[in-house]
Amino acid sequence: MSTILIVEDETTLAETIRYNLEREGYSVLIASDGVQGLEQARREQPDLIVLDIMLPRLDGFSVCRILRQESDVPIMMLTARQDEVDRIAGLELGADDYISKPFSLGEFLARVRAIMRRSERQPRAGGREVLEAGALRVDTSSRRAWSESRELTLPQKEFDLLTCLVRNRGIALSRDLLLERVWGLDFIGDSRTVDVHIRWLREKIEPEPAHPRYIQTVRGVGYRFEAPEQ
Helix, strand or coil: CCEEEEECCCHHHHHHHHHHHHHCCCEEEEECCHHHHHHHHHHHCCCEEEEECCCCCCCHHHHHHHHHHHCCCCEEEEECCCCHHHHHHHHHCCCCEEEECCCCHHHHHHHHHHHHHHHHCCCCCCCCCEEEECCEEEECCCCEEEECCEECCCCHHHHHHHHHHHHCCCCEEEHHHHHHHHHCCCCCCCCHHHHHHHHHHHHHHCCCCCCCCCEEEECCCEEEECCCCC
């Protein structure tokens, strides 16, 4: 049974979400502030975190930022504000989805199901595949990557995105195609998610992220991976 942690200080909303998630067959935990939510996330290792932004003691953005340094757990952020800046900030910090209050329970549950379907997919076992491009080496079987002799620390989505780009080197891939291949057809989000992860990848693999050699922007389309001569 999958476990979902709700970090929400509005008791009525938290209990309503808990009731409906439990009817869907999930095990549900509740934390009423950011510090408690962070502690429960570390201790219980939930399969999904539903995280409000406006929380006592530690706000949701801070909780998301800390968790993204430690884990790839899917995070859905909640907010009572309609400002696009909050949505962008949440995605920049690594949130997987974002929903504004008030929301319908039908839409909320659909988003939860979509996230859980994506996270439950496991890479298929297969033969060893090592991709090499310039100074980069990607071992898809062990899910490890190196730049020259330095091993890269890549969360799941960054590794999958890099693998997709390297496998299709020289080909311009649209943002929508990258969303489909890395996040799945049922991902409820937009192309900013790709842009944020591309920026993170560039910071890790490019000698000069502001002047990328590997991941090239194709204006009006998306991105193309090039393998420069070492």
